[in-house]
Amino acid sequence: MLLALAGCAALLGGLVSGLTVVWLSGGDNATEPAAPAPSRIVLTVEQSSAVTDVAARARPGVVLIRSTKRTPSGIESDSGSGVVLDEQGHILTNAHVVLGTDSLRVTLSDGTERPAILLGHDFPFTDVAVLQITPGKLTPIEPGDSSTLKLGQTVIAIGNPLVEFEGSVNVGVISGLARRRTFDAVRQDDLLQTDAAVNSGNSGGALLNLQGQFIGMPTAVLRQSRTSQPVEGIAFALPSNRVLEIAARIIAVGGGLPAPVRRPRIHRPLTGGAATAAASHLIGGRACHLNNAGRASRRRGHPARRRHRESR
Numbered sequence: 001m002l003l004a005l006a007g008c009a010a011l012l013g014g015l016v017s018g019l020t021v022v023w024l025s026g027g028d029n030a031t032e033p034a035a036p037a038p039s040r041i042v043l044t045v046e047q048s049s050a051v052t053d054v055a056a057r058a059r060p061g062v063v064l065i066r067s068t069k070r071t072p073s074g075i076e077s078d079s080g081s082g083v084v085l086d087e088q089g090h091i092l093t094n095a096h097v098v099l100g101t102d103s104l105r106v107t108l109s110d111g112t113e114r115p116a117i118l119l120g121h122d123f124p125f126t127d128v129a130v131l132q133i134t135p136g137k138l139t140p141i142e143p144g145d146s147s148t149l150k151l152g153q154t155v156i157a158i159g160n161p162l163v164e165f166e167g168s169v170n171v172g173v174i175s176g177l178a179r180r181r182t183f184d185a186v187r188q189d190d191l192l193q194t195d196a197a198v199n200s201g202n203s204g205g206a207l208l209n210l211q212g213q214f215i216g217m218p219t220a221v222l223r224q225s226r227t228s229q230p231v232e233g234i235a236f237a238l239p240s241n242r243v244l245e246i247a248a249r250i251i252a253v254g255g256g257l258p259a260p261v262r263r264p265r266i267h268r269p270l271t272g273g274a275a276t277a278a279a280s281h282l283i284g285g286r287a288c289h290l291n292n293a294g295r296a297s298r299r300r301g302h303p304a305r306r307r308h309r310e311s312r
Contacts, residue, residue: 047154047210054156054212055169060084060109061141061214062167062206064160065093065116065131067101081159081205082106082131083141083214085247091116091131092247093204094219094238095123098131106133109167120250126188126238127219128246141206144213146239149174149192157196157218159205172196172233181220181236190242192216195233207237215240 061084068077080097084090091106098104104116114133121129157170176193194207198218207216216237224230 050210051154051156051169051171054208054210055158058141058156058206058208058212058214059158059167059169060139062109062158062160063091064107064163064166065091065097065204066105066107066163067098067103069100069102079160079163079201080203081201081218083204083206083217084138085130085251086140087135087138089133089135089138090119090247090251091133092217092243093129093131094217095121095127095129096219097204098129099123104131106131107166108138120253122246122250126242126246128217128238128243128250130247130250141214142212143244144209144211144215144240146192146215146241149177149209149215149239151175151177154210155194155196155215156208156210157194157198157202157205158208159198159202159218161199161201163201165201168202170197175234179236188236188238190239191219192237192239194218194235194237196235197233198235207240213240214244217243 063082063084065080065082066077067079068075070076078097078101080093082091082093082097085092098118099121104118105113106116107113116131116133119130119132123129151174153174155172155174157172159168160166161168172195174192175195178189179191179193180187180189181191182188192207192215194216196207196218198205198221202218203220205218206214207218209215216239218235218237220236222231222234222236
């Protein structure tokens with residue numbers, strides 16, 4: 001495996017001076033500072049072929065999520081990414097992509113659009129949410145085991161940066177494991193760090209291994225230090241084992257979710273056979289729907305509301 005990673009000095013400078021992390025949800029009025037040039041990745045012929053195959057197989061399982069909300073100044077729009085969990089129409093994404101919205105629509109890889117409702121979420125504990133769209137003609141993502149990831153392993157990010165670049169494919173490596181970061185005063189554990197080029201709109205999308213398996217969900221990226229020094233190639237993803245475990249529990253609650261899934265219930269990530277069992281329950285299986293979105297929504301099917309958040 002031949003890898004050439006650029007930007008080491010910028011990384012060290014940003015880490016020493018303090019970190020500023022932002023969510024990866026996109027929008028028409030984004031005002032983030034310009035991102036530095038992405039790291040350059042050199043692939044062997046074998047790896048390049050694998051990336052091509054993964055992109056062709058996994059891209060139908062990644063969707064674009066558009067949201068709107070009413071404000072005193074008018075209608076605001078935003079966007080993010082999601083992955084297809086099963087043929088029953090469950091869509092996995094980041095909670096910060098969909099909370100605080102008045103309407104949600106999901107665009108599939110073939111360009112067709114379907115309305116969506118928020119079934120449940122676990123924000124702010126793990127930033128996981130599950131949507132429901134009309135079933136039929138869906139291609140579920142294949143689950144992977146994030147506990148097997150190794151430093152330097154090649155990964156592929158598929159998402160919808162900046163809305164207009166739908167289905168973008170980017171390649172990187174696993175730069176760190178079990179990272180701990182505070183997003184908007186909320187501590188997140190066991191994060192995956194990657195240098196795959198992800199931007200606004202990639203949030204909630206797919207991080208895949210070379211077998212095309214879902215091993216993480218991009219959720220935040222480091223843009224600059226607290227002293228405004230540029231930072232390059234540091235993004236964070238939630239590990240698939242934890243994400244799929246929480247999503248399965250959200251879907252399995254039949255009488256409504258009175259509150260987000262509590263941290264003590266999700267602190268121990270699944271590994272090996274346990275992760276496979278949870279994923280099998282979720283991917284391609286039958287699951288009951290939630291009657292509401294808990295505290296965030298009082299009526300069934302209504303998107304939850306939240307205050308604007310910026311992660312640091």
